[in-house]
Amino acid sequence: MPASFLEECLSILTRTPAILDTQLRDLPEVWTSATEGPGTWSPYVVVGHLIHTERTDWMTRLMTILEYGPSRPFEPLDRQAQFQDSDGKSLSALLDEFTVLRRDNLVRLRALDLQPAQFELQGTHPALGVVTVRQLLATWTAHDLAHSVQVNRVMAKRYKEEVGPFAEFLSVMK
Amino acid sequence: MPASFLEECLSILTRTPAILDTQLRDLPEVWTSATEGPGTWSPYVVVGHLIHTERTDWMTRLMTILEYGPSRPFEPLDRQAQFQDSDGKSLSALLDEFTVLRRDNLVRLRALDLQPAQFELQGTHPALGVVTVRQLLATWTAHDLAHSVQVNRVMAKRYKEEVGPFAEFLSVMK
Numbered sequence: 001m002p003a004s005f006l007e008e009c010l011s012i013l014t015r016t017p018a019i020l021d022t023q024l025r026d027l028p029e030v031w032t033s034a035t036e037g038p039g040t041w042s043p044y045v046v047v048g049h050l051i052h053t054e055r056t057d058w059m060t061r062l063m064t065i066l067e068y069g070p071s072r073p074f075e076p077l078d079r080q081a082q083f084q085d086s087d088g089k090s091l092s093a094l095l096d097e098f099t100v101l102r103r104d105n106l107v108r109l110r111a112l113d114l115q116p117a118q119f120e121l122q123g124t125h126p127a128l129g130v131v132t133v134r135q136l137l138a139t140w141t142a143h144d145l146a147h148s149v150q151v152n153r154v155m156a157k158r159y160k161e162e163v164g165p166f167a168e169f170l171s172v173m174k
Numbered sequence: 175m176p177a178s179f180l181e182e183c184l185s186i187l188t189r190t191p192a193i194l195d196t197q198l199r200d201l202p203e204v205w206t207s208a209t210e211g212p213g214t215w216s217p218y219v220v221v222g223h224l225i226h227t228e229r230t231d232w233m234t235r236l237m238t239i240l241e242y243g244p245s246r247p248f249e250p251l252d253r254q255a256q257f258q259d260s261d262g263k264s265l266s267a268l269l270d271e272f273t274v275l276r277r278d279n280l281v282r283l284r285a286l287d288l289q290p291a292q293f294e295l296q297g298t299h300p301a302l303g304v305v306t307v308r309q310l311l312a313t314w315t316a317h318d319l320a321h322s323v324q325v326n327r328v329m330a331k332r333y334k335e336e337v338g339p340f341a342e343f344l345s346v347m348k
Contacts, residue, residue, distance in 0.1 A: 011202050012329070018196050028185050128339040138336035139344070145330035146346040149323050155186070156319035162312035165302040170313070172320040 005134065006114060009141040014106060016144040017099040020047060023151070025095055032091055034158045043151045047094045048082025050147060054101040056081075058140045059108055065123035065133055066112070073124040179308065180288060183315040187280060190318040191273040194221060197325070199269055206265055208332045217325045221268045222256025224321060228275040230255075232314040233282055239297035239307055240286070247298040 024032055024043055032043045041049070061074045086094060119134040156172045167173045198206055198217055206217045215223070235248045260268060293308040330346045341347045 008202055008204060011205065015197060015201075019193060022192050022196050023189060027189075028182055030182060031185065125339065128342065131339055135336065135338035135340060138333045138338075139340040142330045142333040142337050142340075142344055142346070145326045146344050148326040149330065149346050152319045152322040152326065156316045156323065159312045159316040162309065163316055164309035164312075165299065165305055166309060166313040166316075168302065170316055170320050172316070172323050 005119065006137065009137050010106065010110075012141045012144055013102070016050075016148070017095070017102050019148065020050075020151070021095050021099065025092055031155050031158065034154050036154055036157055041150065041154070043154060044086070044091050044094070045082055046147050046151055047091065047098055048086035048089075049079070050144075051094060051098050051101060052081040052085060053077065053143065054098065054105055058136065059105045061123060061136055062109070062112075062133060065121050065136070066118070068123075070122045070124045070130060073126045076126045179293070180311065183311050184280065184284075186315045186318055187276070190224075190322070191269070191276050193322065194224075194325070195269050195273065199266055205329050205332065208328050210328055210331055215324065215328070217328060218260070218265050218268070219256055220321050220325055221265065221272055222260035222263075223253070224318075225268060225272050225275060226255040226259060227251065227317065228272065228279055232310065233279045235297060235310055236283070236286075236307060239295050239310070240292070242297075244296045244298045244304060247300045250300045 024047070035042045035045075056075065057077055064072055064074055089097075114133070119132065119137075121133045122130050123133075123136070125131045153172055156170070160167060160173045163170060163173070198221070209216045209219075230249065231251055238246055238248055263271075288307070293306065293311075295307045296304050297307075297310070299305050327346055330344070334341060334347045337344060337347070
């Protein structure tokens with residue numbers, strides 16, 4: 001039997017902390033602090049951003065929809081919050097923090113026992129307008145995957161010069 | 175002290191099997207068999223490709239350089255091999271296979287105890303011409319990361335429609 005939409009999302013969402021932990025904990029800092037240039041994010045910054053969205057975005061917005069419907073717009077997301085919030089914290093501490101926050105959020109999500117009709121409930125995004133619970137949960141899931149794309153891309157591009165002629169076969173370098 | 179170039183590469187190469195295992199083992203098949211359209215690769219296909227390169231590419235080419243230098247061109251890589259090789263195998267079996275092959279290859283690589291001058295030794299790529307040991311090792315490393323980009327991108331794009339208006343904020347969907 002195909003997994004339900006919610007189970008599909010959960011199968012990704014539950015794994016992300018362990019994936020990032022396996023990939024980044026105790027990795028040499030040359031990798032975890034690498035960026036794609038000024039103003040772009042390192043893997044360390046990405047983990048801080050995931051923590052911030054775990055605290056302020058997904059479950060908070062879901063509860064806003066369930067409690068207020070479209071009448072109360074979501075709070076805008078601060079995309080720079082992690083630069084202050086992560087200050088002085090080790091990557092290991094951030095990975096621990098993300099793991100706990102994600103686990104707690106998924107416990108809360110499961111406890112809601114959302115029924116099919118509730119996936120179509122609407123909320124108001126401050127920039128995008130009307131969005132549904134289903135779109136919010138799909139975005140939470142895709143957001144994890146998108147930032148995993150970023151983490152791997154940033155690290156791959158660190159070797160853009162190192163790979164020499166092989167860059168021709170590595171589209172990620174372009 | 176900064177990690178040496180080889181240790182940098184190894185820090186990535188050693189982790190890849192566990193990352194893919196954490197991400198893909200027992201994940202619903204809707205995710206692991208997803209593609210970006212006809213002719214593109216699913217996560218399942220990517221793992222098969224990584225197995226093939228582990229068997230025929232990296233260490234094989236390194237040994238060709240160390241034994242023959244640029245006089246013997248590398249065998250061309252078969253980019254379609256996994257479609258036959260993976261036939262009938264479960265993703266779990268492929269993940270196990272990749273884990274063992276990678277571990278054995280890294281044991282062999284460490285046992286070579288490459289010295290700085292050896293990183294500049296040259297081989298002949300059948301399409302790209304002269305490449306060095308250092309470029310080959312950097313490419314092995316970047317190739318892991320590039321295929322992790324692909325795995326995450328393919329899965330993210332599965333939700334291109336599901337995320338609705340949020341697609342505007344997810345550049346991976348474009």
